[in-house]
Amino acid sequence: MSLSTAAYDIALSLPAGVTGLAPANDNPVADFSDTPWWVALIKAVGVFVYLLLSTLLVIWFERRVIGRMQQRPGPNRNGPFGLLQTLADGMKSMLKEDITPANADRIVYTTAPLIAATMAFVSFAIIPLGGTVSIFGHETPLQITDVPVAVLLVLAVASVGVYGIVLAGWSSGSTYPLLGGLRSTAQVISYEIAMGLSLVAIFLYSGSMSTSQIVAAQSSLWYILPAFFSFAVYVITMVGETNRLPFDLAEGEGELTGGFHTEYSAMRFAMFYLGEYVNMFTVSALATTMFLGGWQAPPFIAAIGDGALNGGWWGLLWFTIKLWMFMFFFVWLRGSLPRVRYDQFMRFGWRFLIPITLAWVVAVAFIRGAQLGFLGQGTFTIGGRELSVATVVIVSIVAVIALAAAWIWDDKRAEREAAAEFNPPEEIDPFEGGFPVPPLPGQRLREPSGLAVGSGAASREPVTSSVTSTLTSSPVKEETHG
Amino acid sequence: MSEPYVPILFMLGLGFAFAALSVFTSLVVGPKRYNRAKLEAYECGIQPSPQAAGGGRIPIKYYLTAMLFIVFDIESVFLYPFAVAFNKLGLFALVEMVLFILTVFVAYAYVWRRGGLDWD
Numbered sequence: 103m104s105l106s107t108a109a110y111d112i113a114l115s116l117p118a119g120v121t122g123l124a125p126a127n128d129n130p131v132a133d134f135s136d137t138p139w140w141v142a143l144i145k146a147v148g149v150f151v152y153l154l155l156s157t158l159l160v161i162w163f164e165r166r167v168i169g170r171m172q173q174r175p176g177p178n179r180n181g182p183f184g185l186l187q188t189l190a191d192g193m194k195s196m197l198k199e200d201i202t203p204a205n206a207d208r209i210v211y212t213t214a215p216l217i218a219a220t221m222a223f224v225s226f227a228i229i230p231l232g233g234t235v236s237i238f239g240h241e242t243p244l245q246i247t248d249v250p251v252a253v254l255l256v257l258a259v260a261s262v263g264v265y266g267i268v269l270a271g272w273s274s275g276s277t278y279p280l281l282g283g284l285r286s287t288a289q290v291i292s293y294e295i296a297m298g299l300s301l302v303a304i305f306l307y308s309g310s311m312s313t314s315q316i317v318a319a320q321s322s323l324w325y326i327l328p329a330f331f332s333f334a335v336y337v338i339t340m341v342g343e344t345n346r347l348p349f350d351l352a353e354g355e356g357e358l359t360g361g362f363h364t365e366y367s368a369m370r371f372a373m374f375y376l377g378e379y380v381n382m383f384t385v386s387a388l389a390t391t392m393f394l395g396g397w398q399a400p401p402f403i404a405a406i407g408d409g410a411l412n413g414g415w416w417g418l419l420w421f422t423i424k425l426w427m428f429m430f431f432f433v434w435l436r437g438s439l440p441r442v443r444y445d446q447f448m449r450f451g452w453r454f455l456i457p458i459t460l461a462w463v464v465a466v467a468f469i470r471g472a473q474l475g476f477l478g479q480g481t482f483t484i485g486g487r488e489l490s491v492a493t494v495v496i497v498s499i500v501a502v503i504a505l506a507a508a509w510i511w512d513d514k515r516a517e518r519e520a521a522a523e524f525n526p527p528e529e530i531d532p533f534e535g536g537f538p539v540p541p542l543p544g545q546r547l548r549e550p551s552g553l554a555v556g557s558g559a560a561s562r563e564p565v566t567s568s569v570t571s572t573l574t575s576s577p578v579k580e581e582t583h584g
Numbered sequence: 585m586s587e588p589y590v591p592i593l594f595m596l597g598l599g600f601a602f603a604a605l606s607v608f609t610s611l612v613v614g615p616k617r618y619n620r621a622k623l624e625a626y627e628c629g630i631q632p633s634p635q636a637a638g639g640g641r642i643p644i645k646y647y648l649t650a651m652l653f654i655v656f657d658i659e660s661v662f663l664y665p666f667a668v669a670f671n672k673l674g675l676f677a678l679v680e681m682v683l684f685i686l687t688v689f690v691a692y693a694y695v696w697r698r699g700g701l702d703w704d
Contacts, residue, residue, distance in 0.1 A: 146594035196610045204623040216603045223599030227592045247591035276625035284646050291653040298660035305667035369610030445703035452701045476675040
């Protein structure tokens, strides 16, 4: 303990010249001093209703958009444009029989959907939805609360939400749910690593984990630009986290019936459904907050009237627009891409996303260190702009390494593809492997020179066809294959 | 609000109340017609096996994934405070962080080499 404190003291004393660059603290910038508990409760109810209405709307939206993508109208009977379709579905599932299978572990089976649905809502408590507004005479930010470890809280809550899925799969006492629950768990935890690592770059830029601070830090430049690679990784992992196509391996209908919720019916099933869609909103809201400037207006709108449209209740509008862009992206993916194979999916996560995100974090740390002046204070001027020598050098080095890596990667892939290219021989023996093989296009069959059916003695003669030799040797071959 | 974590509990309570109420209403309102076949495990119409696959136990592969997850999740948890306090810590933290990532990378290369990342 004392050792680590000593190291911290050394660390603090080393860059004595640059501490002035650091922000005063990493606490939330949102001011909750004028927010009594009942205003917080009103905001919580408001966000809850916002989420429920959004879910009702997005299920309809998804079915309609998918319908258009597949050249059919989609649901259009219940209410104007079929808007009440989701409500009708919800009522229907409420009036269905709630089945608990005989094999199920009753208590866990009942608890699992409650965990999945409850945990989906919690993360939204720290998402900033807008600027400071006045609610019943109290000036309060349009955000339920903010804490110094807000983003960590989102990741933690998402991890607890996984319990709903794994317990549902395990407690059903049936094969498909068990496999689906396991797959889903492995998938979510694997992609959570890459997701967590991709966010490190944001913390390096903002110097804070508080969401309001991160949004405030993006007032001049949205982090999607300096942390573009983090954004790409985050978008991939958020699809994996929410079990959505093309990564919906946990509930692949073709292989696992319904995955972890195969045995569920009525409202308990609806709770998983609700949880999934609210989770989609949560990861999209986090992406909006971390990369797209949160509730802040796009730069050209923010410039209108000295920021008149960039704050207060207007923030809610910009936030909602950005959120729905992500929802459309989810639907678009589902309408365009087939499901990936499970081993490919896991390999992509563990062997590609994790190491490359780690490398990206190191690169961003060096760039950030150069910007903060840890690697030298020299500057030079080009075209009237003062640039730090260290920053330019580091950015160049990172770019060169990235280009070299891409080049080697491309080379290797071309090599692999060349090696994988298969040139079939012109003439094949159809019985070589012990069973008949049809010829590929352009191949000739080697004609057997003599027919020897069931004659083991004939195999000694050189004129015997390969049929016989294959027949006699086939038990050995089977052994080696087994 | 003096205690910033309390509103998170509001959200938790609302979510739980909604979920519990919905499930309870469905239990009360929904029909109940007993049928022995209905309560059997679903296996696409064939005779269901008495227990889930492997007696309901979990393949070792998932255990390995969970262990690896812990290793790398702890790594990212260590990277978070570093990233947040980077502008106060300076060059020392940068060097330390690179050394730390390299150390974990050795473990990663080992696991990869030993086939821990092969799914099949």
